[in-house]
Amino acid sequence: MNILDKIVLRKKEEVAACKAQTSTADLEKKAAFSRETYSLKDFLTHPERTGIIAEFKRKSPSKGIINNQVTVEEVTMGYNQAGASALSVLTDRDFFMGHDDDLMAARAVNNIPILRKDFMVDEYQIIEAKAIGADIILLIAACLTKEELTAFAKLAKSLGLSTLLEVHSQEELDFSLNPFIDVVGVNNRNLKDFTVSIDTSLQLAQTIPSEFLKISESAIDSPETIKILKKAGFNGFLIGENFMKTANPGKAMQDFVHQL
Numbered sequence: 001m002n003i004l005d006k007i008v009l010r011k012k013e014e015v016a017a018c019k020a021q022t023s024t025a026d027l028e029k030k031a032a033f034s035r036e037t038y039s040l041k042d043f044l045t046h047p048e049r050t051g052i053i054a055e056f057k058r059k060s061p062s063k064g065i066i067n068n069q070v071t072v073e074e075v076t077m078g079y080n081q082a083g084a085s086a087l088s089v090l091t092d093r094d095f096f097m098g099h100d101d102d103l104m105a106a107r108a109v110n111n112i113p114i115l116r117k118d119f120m121v122d123e124y125q126i127i128e129a130k131a132i133g134a135d136i137i138l139l140i141a142a143c144l145t146k147e148e149l150t151a152f153a154k155l156a157k158s159l160g161l162s163t164l165l166e167v168h169s170q171e172e173l174d175f176s177l178n179p180f181i182d183v184v185g186v187n188n189r190n191l192k193d194f195t196v197s198i199d200t201s202l203q204l205a206q207t208i209p210s211e212f213l214k215i216s217e218s219a220i221d222s223p224e225t226i227k228i229l230k231k232a233g234f235n236g237f238l239i240g241e242n243f244m245k246t247a248n249p250g251k252a253m254q255d256f257v258h259q260l
């Protein structure tokens with residue numbers, strides 16, 4: 001079984017356990033559930049922001065521990081000050097050492113959009129995303145059907161959340177677009193075997209319909225790469241490890257941004 005299948009299998013068990021503990025009616029009573037959300041599109045195109053979606057990630061299945069020494073508050077505030085258009089916070093526990101509490105902590109100290117970085121397999125998690133203070137959800141085409149992608153993005157829209165659709169191939173792009181999607185992300189990392197290539201973004205850039213903003217995700221480790229991706233038409237760049245692997249991720253982002 002590939003790693004993505006393993007994560008999805010585990011996620012379905014986890015969601016079933018959460019549902020048994022907390023009803024959606026209870027989630028809807030949380031203070032954050034009724035907050036005004038920030039729009040990903042607005043912040044990606046804001047002239048004073050960099051287009052970078054900067055990620056807080058302690059650990060990943062492909063790299064193991066990346067950084068377990070920093071706090072989510074210091075890192076996300078550093079990213080925000082360095083000009084991030086949005087923040088991405090992993091909330092998956094078993095494979096990424098993340099937690100819903102991390103997102104809530106980031107929410108408390110930042111006024112820019114936050115992506116709940118997790119594997120969405122059930123509508124429950126979208127209501128939960130709003131209840132913990134997220135603004136954006138990720139829908140991964142590699143683990144959802146066309147019907148799920150439409151229903152999930154539609155629900156997100158009705159809650160005021162932005163949807164980032166993640167694709168890795170032309171086949172995925174062909175079946176996964178729908179009118180409720182806000183932004184299309186091309187993942188340079190294949191989630192089934194962990195191989196990475198920026199060419200994935202460069203190739204798919206041509207065929208993403210122009211009404212969608214485009215972001216390139218993963219394995220971006222130099223300002224030079226951003227310049228190439230911008231030329232290819234990308235509006236946003238999701239970066240995690242390159243900043244998280246340093247002792248001061250906010251400072252690392254600031255230095256990176258100065259070279260753009």
Ligand SMILES: O=P(O)(O)OC[C@@H](O)[C@@H](O)c1c[nH]c2ccccc12
Pocket residue numbers: 055057117118140166187217218219220238239240241242
């Ligand atoms: O750390 P990187 O290589 O800069 O990648 C960040 C982000 O793109 C990556 O964490 C990611 C992209 N899509 C995902 C889906 C699930 C978990 C993680 C991801």
